[in-house]
Amino acid sequence: MTKLALSLACTQTDRAAPILDGRIAISGCDVIPLPGVTQTIFRQVLDDKAFDIAEMSMSSHLIQVDRGVRDYVALPIFLSRSFRHSAIYINANSGIKKPEDLRGCKFGVQQFQQTVGLWVRGMLADEYGIRSQDVTWMNGGLEAPGGGERLKLDLPEEISLTPIPATETLNGMLADGRLDALIATKPPSSFTSGDSRVARLFPDYQSAEKDYFRKTRAFPIMHCVVVRQSLVDQHPWLPAEVFKAFVRAKALALDEMKQVNILRLTLPWIAETFADVQNLMGGDIWNYGLKESRHEIEHMLRYAHGDGLTGRHLTPEEVFHPSTFSLSDKI
Incomplete structure (x- = not known):
């Protein structure tokens, strides 16, 4: 054959x-x-x-x-x-200390449809009561301007998603406080460079992720x-x-x-x-x-x-x- x-x-x-x-x-x-x-x-x-x-x-x-x-x-x-607890970053001056503090925040994503965001939003809703409609979503490029959704989306009216300005990046907007939080599959450069304005929502993310698995049995x-x-x-x-x-x-x-x-x-x-x-x-x-x-x-x-x-x-x-x-x- x-x-x-x-x-x-x-x-x-x-x-x-x-x-x-x-x-x-x-x-x-x-x-x-x-x-x-x-x-x-x-x-x-x-x-x-x-x-x-x-x-x-x-x-x-x-x-x-x-x-x-x-x-x-x-x-x-x-x-x-x-596991994606490690994928959530915050502006250290935003007042966000725990997941419940995310309510009402401006939350950056590269693409709303990315699977990393799907799991983070689901986890925040299931474990902490923060629903997708409880925050304002903003999408764009992480380290370079541009980006955009792979597929055109038609989201419900109660979910707010807007692009960041065409000349801006998610990394820059998180560092200067125009975003309160960010979901990213890799650490933004502000975090890896040691910028004190940017931190992880779950500093001990490995323990949080292990606890999540013990509770949900979901990888x-x-x-x-x-x-x-x-x-x-x-x-x-x-x-x-x-x-x-x-x-x-x-x-x-x-x-x-x-x-x-x-x-x-x-x-x-x-x-x-x-x-x-x-x-x-x-x-x-x-x-x-x-x-x-x-x-x-x-x-x-x-x-x-x-x-x-x-x-x-x-x-x-x-x-x-x-x-x-x-x-x-x-x-």
Whole structure:
């Protein structure tokens, strides 16, 4: 059988690298590896339909599903997960000392639809009673002017979202107090440079995130994998084979963290750190599959509808390809 030549665009992480570098094969396929930056990949998928298989923002995919856009189908392969208490920054002179103080503040985001914001807003509502409509949202570039939403949004009237001035940055506006708070996937330069005007809302964010996991058992999902719909129509076996390959790649990455004869990662005590995380989160710290991650997906669907990103409350089965419903990431 002639193999399919398929492009694969995703971030070069330990759990994707074995497929990108050829150590793990997708059965029936020859992979054309295209490692890249996720924000660029997302826009190329949404605007140009540029890749056969790609890493994709979960929130943008939910918006597309809600709108009936079926250029790609999603697989429950979660290449990015991250706790996000660490992603909330505040102006130290704003009077904000605890999450409840965020009510009525001006809150910056690069994009309202980013999955990091989806989880932060949901967490603030669930844990602290701060709803999306309780603050004023402002979007724009973090370190350079510009930016904007990947997909045009039509938010409910009660949620206020306006762009920052075209010549300004979120980083600058947070530092000088024109923003009270900021959600960002990486620390703004004002914070990393030691500017005393900028701080984290949760200084001990690791403890906060561990407590959040103990309470909710949720490890926030950021990205999934999508496959071109036309390919799946022609080759119904493809989603399952892609899923199985990524499961094997993840297993290899997790196994390498346990090797102590020669450390595979450039970090002392990595095996001990991995064991500590397993003690908290369980044996498989990074689940793939609909069954294994249903509760986290249901959180996201509730948050997306509450934020007005989706016009109705989607079900998990609407989000992923049916052939993956029963697949497990247990090898």
